[in-house]
Structures are given as C-alpha cells and as structure tokens.
C-alpha cells in the first residue's frame with residue numbers, strides 16, 4: 001500500500017547524495033607515488049588513501065596529453081566526437097619531417113556539450129573547480145559556462161606561468177608574494193567545502209602541478225637533493241612539487257574528516273596522462289607523456305567511498321577517464337538529455353564488487369604529430385596513430401608507414417615484443433575492430449601527403 005506524503009522512493013534525498021571530490025594531478029606518472037613502490041618521491045597521504053579505497057592497476061587516460069583527456073572526462077566521449085585530440089595544433093614539429101597532413105585539432109570543448117558538471121548541477125549539486133581547465137575561456141566554454149558554479153584558476157592555460165604568486169593568471173587573484181599555487185587552490189577548495197557542506201557538492205580539483213615549469217620551495221628542493229637518487233628519479237624540484245601536492249591532499253582530506261564529511265564523500269585521485277619524460281621516468285613501461293605506449297597513457301587511480309568500496313582493494317579492470325561520467329550518473333541518479341552520447345561505461349559494479357563490465361575494447365585515436373622534447377634524441381614523440389586494447393592484446397596502427405604493432409600486455413607489459421607477424425589473425429581481428437570503431441565515429445584518418453615533406457636521403 002502506498003501511503004501518500006511519506007517518502008518511499010529508492011532515490012536518495014538530495015542532502016543524502018554523496019559528495020564527489022575529484023583530484024586530478026597534471027602529468028603525474030603511474031609510478032610517481034609511494035604506493036606503487038617509488039621510494040624517492042614521498043606521498044604519505046596518497047599512500048594512506050590507497051589503503052582506504054580501491055587502487056586500479058590498469059587505469060588509462062583517454063589520451064597521452066592534457067586537453068583531450070580533460071575533454072573526454074568532461075564530455076564522457078572519445079576524441080573523434082569532441083574533435084579535441086591534442087594540445088594546441090596537431091602540426092607540431094618541423095613541417096619537412098611530417099609525411100602526412102594531420103587532423104585539424106579543436107582546442108575548445110563546444111559550448112553545447114552537456115558536461116558532467118552540468119549533469120550534476122541539474123541533479124542539485126553545487127559545483128566548484130579549482131585549477132586547470134584547458135578547454136575554453138569564453139561565455140559557454142569557460143568552467144562557469146560548462147556547469148561550474150565556482151571557478152578559481154581555470155581558463156585556457158595548460159600550465160602555470162608561476163607556482164608562486166604573482167601568478168599572472170586572470171582567473172585567480174594574486175596572494176601575497178611567494179604564496180604557493182597548489183596550497184592556494186586547496187585553500188580555495190576548503191572554503192568551497194565550508195560554504196557548501198550542507199548540500200551535495202562536486203569538487204573538481206585539477207591541480208596545475210606537477211606540470212612544467214618545475215618549481216618548488218628551497219627547503220623541499222634541499223630535502224630531495226640530499227636523498228639518494230636512482231637513474232630514473234633524480235629531479236628534486238619535481239619531487240618537491242609532488243610532496244606539496246601530497247601535503248595539500250592530506251590537508252583537504254583532514255578538513256573533510258573534521259567536518260564529518262568523510263563517510264558520505266567519494267574521493268577520486270588520478271592523473272591526465274603518463275609522466276613527462278623531462279621530469280620523471282615511467283620505467284619499466286615503454287614511452288611517456290605524448291606517446292601511445294603504456295607509459296604515455298597509464299595513470300594512477302584511487303577511488304575511495306567508505307562503506308561502498310572495500311578499503312585496501314585493487315582492480316585489474318582497464319578503465320578510462322571518460323568512465324567517470326556514466327559512473328557518477330549511476331551513483332547520483334543524475335540524467336543527461338535524450339541523444340547525449342556517452343562512450344564510457346559505468347564502473348560502479350567494479351567499485352562495489354557487485355559485477356563486471358561488458359567485454360569492451362578501449363580505443364585511442366591520435367591523428368596528430370607531437371615533437372620530441374629537447375634532449376630525447378628522436379624527432380617525434382608520436383606520429384599519427386590509432387590504438388585498440390582488446391582483453392590482454394593491444395594493437396597500434398601508425399599511419400605514416402601503415403605499420404602495425406601487436407603486444408600481449410599480460411605476457412609483455414612493457415611492449416618489447418611486436419607479435420604482429422607471429423599472430424597475424426589476432427592482428428587482423430584487432431585491426432578490423434579498430435577500423436570499424438573509427439568508421440562508427442566518423443574519425444579522421446590522415447592520408448593526404450604533406451607537400452612540405454622532405455624525405456631523408
């Protein structure tokens with residue numbers, strides 16, 4: 001019998017909806033954290049978080065660099081739908097070295113894109129972002145235009161001009177000289193929590209750290225200069241940046257605890273691409289930021305939700321940045337307009353260990369050129385390519401010479417043995433999947449020769 005006037009709905013009341021805190025550290029490599037066995041960098045707060053939630057061993061960024069991953073996170077879609085494939089122009093490097101004409105890249109997420117913060121806001125969430133946006137800076141495409149009630153620091157910039165005030169950032173008022181940016185963004189986030197703790201809130205905390213320019217305080221640089229280093233991890237300034245991020249995450253989590261918000265808050269900790277070659281090492285994975293090998297796309301990921309996600313658990317399920325959009329819809333009951341396409345999958349069954357995901361392929365489409373950083377001793381980090389991961393298999397199709405690489409990630413996590421000729425049927429199967437996926441999404445494939453190209457003699 002239904003009694004009128006009493007609440008018998010399964011849908012949680014708005015004040016019972018879980019808060020969401022989404023922390024994304026820029027360019028943080030998959031092993032730049034203590035809980036992954038790194039003993040040069042010190043991340044005690046992040047390590048503690050890893051014991052309180054679920055750690056993902058095969059979390060992937062949607063792209064090997066910043067803007068396209070953020071576009072996927074906010075839109076819930078693959079690159080061919082948003083048109084955001086890279087940072088800035090796709091015609092990086094020297095024209096005479098580019099065999100093909102790459103895709104024309106978009107740098108702004110379309111104003112009419114129904115974003116994750118818009119969906120959560122419509123569900124009754126207060127939404128705030130503190131840090132790097134990188135997806136637009138005009139009416140409709142700024143953080144405010146895409147669903148954030150509060151924005152501190154977010155515009156088109158992909159990196160800070162300085163980690164110390166004055167920041168020269170039009171979206172954040174300078175503090176006293178020498179104030180540190182990561183600490184300031186965290187203070188702003190804490191104020192946001194204080195002002196909105198009675199309501200459900202979505203706190204998006206995309207730190208500018210640990211992206212270049214590498215800057216830290218003299219005491220932290222001195223501390224890490226004095227530490228024994230390894231061949232791969234030797235940059236004390238980068239280590240200082242990481243420690244500052246960790247300290248500030250600890251401060252935020254303590255603040256949530258002191259305000260009784262720990263139990264009803266989901267915490268996500270992740271990165272937007274693999275570690276940057278100039279700052280850190282992704283070894284023993286192959287490649288680094290900007291490349292489609294595992295080192296360029298594998299990222300740390302922890303999700304904590306007391307009572308719902310088992311503390312100290314781990315998952316080998318491959319997941320992508322864009323999976324959080326449908327996951328948060330499932331958790332909160334937020335809705336999207338009819339016709340809105342979401343390419344990701346709700347990973348709640350993995351998080352609460354109630355089931356498994358569909359047998360899906362993961363795709364990356366990078367029809368762009370990305371030059372190698374100075375000192376890397378190669379021309380390109382990445383030439384136009386496409387990738388599919390199917391179960392333990394990963395196929396990379398590179399368009400300049402139509403080369404195919406096939407790796408078995410279970411046997412060969414470090415992508416050392418190209419099995420394309422050993423298993424031609426498997427290569428064909430994955431290539432067919434990849435080509436069909438590109439066709440379904442009407443993805444641009446570079447094929448026009450670049451008239452400026454000069455073949456090497």
Ligand SMILES: [Ca+2]
Pocket residue numbers: 026027065066211272273
């Ligand atoms: Ca990045």
